[in-house]
Amino acid sequence: MTQSNQSGPRDVAAHEHVANTSAGQVARFEEEALSLGRRIHRFFHANPTAAPALVLVASVLVFMLLVGERFLAPFNLSLVLQQVTIIGTLGIAQTLIILTMGIDLSVGAIMVLASVVMGRMAIDFGLPPSLALAIGLLTGAVCGLLNGTLVTRLKLPPFIATLGTWNIFFALNLWYSKSEAIRSQDIEATAPLLQWGGTAFELFGARFTYGSILMIVMFCAVWYALNWTAWGRHVYATGDDKDAAELAGIRTRRVLLSVYIVAGVICAIAAWLLIGRTGSVSPQAGYTANLDSITAVVIGGTSLFGGRGSIFGTLIGALIVGVFRNGLALAGVDVLWQEFTVGMLIIVAVTTDQWIRRTSA
Amino acid sequence: MNSSSPVLEASGxxxxxxxxxxxxxxxxxxxxxxxxxxxxxxxxxxxxxxxALSGAVIPDEGEIRMHGKPIRFSSPIEARAAGIETVYQTLAVSPALGIADNLFLGRELRKPGILGSVFRMLDKAEMQRQARQELSELGLLTIQNINQAVETLSGGQRQGVAVARSAAFGSQVVILDEPTAALGVKESRRVLNLIRQLRDKGLPIVLISHNMPHVFEVADRIHVHRLGRRAAVIRPVTHSMSDAVAIMTGATEVESDIA
Known part of the structure; x- marks a missing residue:
């Protein structure tokens, strides 16, 4: 649609740039002037993060007016970032899978299972914390491998495969943990490395945790992998049209399997950050995390039909949910209206996606 | 052309x-x-x-030879590696990806040096340059933006992208499966011109088509298939369309003048 966005990074700044330059060029290329509606459609079609970015900016403005300074305080805004760390990290895994036209209902269960494994290895078996962490990450990889095998070998629909493994992983987690939590003091005494993600530092009155910084680093790394490596192009192509990708010579089974394994490892990293955030290990944590991660991805503008979307959209999606929850809480609104609002956001986001995906609007 | 030996042949x-x-x-x-x-x-x-020729089906019996040497493909990827490119009727393009991305799908170029070897970084600039060059060689540069999503192109332009991909990578043979079936008159014409251009570049082309006027317009020889085997090979200069249809349907038996 424009000449200006060639391979440019799809970050928010680039959208501003495209927004400023695109309108005039579209008119010059097309013989007949495009209607305003079509121009807007084309813009959002070419820039999947634009719509969620606008919503984020708008929601920040609304809560600024509604709640005022308490909302805009650096401390509060950095708190939102901390609050979305876990869901945001799971959202990275979920985005990868949804881009391949899949869905992963087991991300939360993998996270809890991995956190229990990390905790027990370090506390009950007395392994060095770094080894316990590594075994936890390996657990995530094995869970992802199982999901990927069910999807690629048994050809199960991802929804069904991960619905099954969600229950399996959660049951394994209850069995392995004996339904017992590991106390924060015990972890602090023997394996402080597991709480690393909770370590915080202050900057300009804001409070950042290592966990939220690691989440942002992971977003950048996955953005790079999706946009600047052949693997990333293959992930998009596989989700876009699997048969076409196959005919173009992409080994889609291998791509899918790798996506599920990477997602499993990212879930295990989320487990590590979860221990950092809560301090303890609880087998009951994160039961709804799978749905929250899907919410972040969908609000972030990634299409459930695969092949379309961007990883930073998910970060923005998680932040939108975080801003709404935080802002509504500060405004003294009952918790049930937070859920109500998130529900509305999902429906609006998917409706917008349906509209944007149409090529001939 | 009878003096030279076949690029690709199959028997039995x-x-x-x-x-x-x-x-x-x-x-x-x-x-x-x-x-x-x-x-x-x-x-x-x-x-x-x-x-069978493009590796998607493994024949039970018989032999395929390329430049006289027997070959066996167990997948389309192997056939492609041997220089046989196929443009499928379904086009095999990824709608949401750009033109350059599609041209290089499955064989992306990486940046030289450590960026490419360690960080696996794609050389987007080079891929775009080559894509632009390939499209302009085929006279397809009415396509404005090389990163435009393929789904925003017309049917003929998409076909052009698919043909350009096969031309860019097909070193031996290009197989086109019903390339004009879904196109209008004007767009069909452009695709037929593309086929001639590919031939003029020296690439032998296999064209599968139901459209007799198109076949008689661009083909040098016509292989008529009937009941699972080759019924005849005719030439547009010596046979008419009704001859071809008669052989196709079995109305005429031809002791083939296989060229």
Whole structure:
């Protein structure tokens, strides 16, 4: 649609740039002037993060007016970032899978299972914390491998495969943990490395945790992998049209399997950050995390039909949910209206996606 | 062209699906620098023949030779590695990806040096440059933006992208499966011109088509497939369309003047 966005990074700044330059060029290329509606459609079609970015900016403005300074305080805004760390990290895994036209209902269960494994290895078996962490990450990889095998070998629909493994992983987690939590003091005494993600530092009155910084680093790394490596192009192509990708010579089974394994490892990293955030290990944590991660991805503008979307959209999606929850809480609104609002956001986001995906609007 | 030896030939190909014999001792040959059309009624086995040549189907019996040497493909990827590019009827393009991304899908170029080897970084600039060059060589540069999503292109332009991809990578043979079936008159014309341009570049082309006027317009020879085997090879200069249809349907038996 424009000449200006060639391979440019799809970050928010680039959208501003495209927004400023695109309108005039579209008119010059097309013989007949495009209607305003079509121009807007084309813009959002070419820039999947634009719509969620606008919503984020708008929601920040609304809560600024509604709640005022308490909302805009650096401390509060950095708190939102901390609050979305876990869901945001799971959202990275979920985005990868949804881009391949899949869905992963087991991300939360993998996270809890991995956190229990990390905790027990370090506390009950007395392994060095770094080894316990590594075994936890390996657990995530094995869970992802199982999901990927069910999807690629048994050809199960991802929804069904991960619905099954969600229950399996959660049951394994209850069995392995004996339904017992590991106390924060015990972890602090023997394996402080597991709480690393909770370590915080202050900057300009804001409070950042290592966990939220690691989440942002992971977003950048996955953005790079999706946009600047052949693997990333293959992930998009596989989700876009699997048969076409196959005919173009992409080994889609291998791509899918790798996506599920990477997602499993990212879930295990989320487990590590979860221990950092809560301090303890609880087998009951994160039961709804799978749905929250899907919410972040969908609000972030990634299409459930695969092949379309961007990883930073998910970060923005998680932040939108975080801003709404935080802002509504500060405004003294009952918790049930937070859920109500998130529900509305999902429906609006998917409706917008349906509209944007149409090529001939 | 009779003086040279075939680029690609097949003899006695047999493929059975249960009790159905799709290929019944089929022969095939393709000479350098020619457009060979393959025609046949529905169910005559021409698509099975093409799939056998492009690696998508493994024949039960028979031999395929490339430049006289026997070859066996167990997947389309192997056929492609040997220089046989196929443009499928479904086009095999990824709608949401850009033109350059599609041209290089599955064989992306990486940046030289440590960026490419360690960080696996794509050389987008080089891929875009080559894509632009390939499209302009084929006279397709009405496409404005090389990163435009393929789904925003017209049917003919998409076909152009698919053909450009096969031309860019097909070093030996390009197989086109019904390239004009979904196109309007104007766009069909452009695709037929593309086919001629590819031939003029020296690439032998196999064209599968139902459209007799198109076949007679661009083909040098016409392979008529009937009941799972080659019924005849005719030339547009010596035979008419009704001859071709008569052979195709079995109305005429031809002791083939195989060229």
């Amino acid at each position: 190909l047999v493929k059975r699906y249960g009790r159905v014999t799709a290929l019944d001792r089929a022969d095939f040959d393709l000479y350098p620098g020619e457009v060979l059309a393959v025609i046949g009624d529905n169910g005559a086995g021409k698509s099975t023949l093409i799939k």
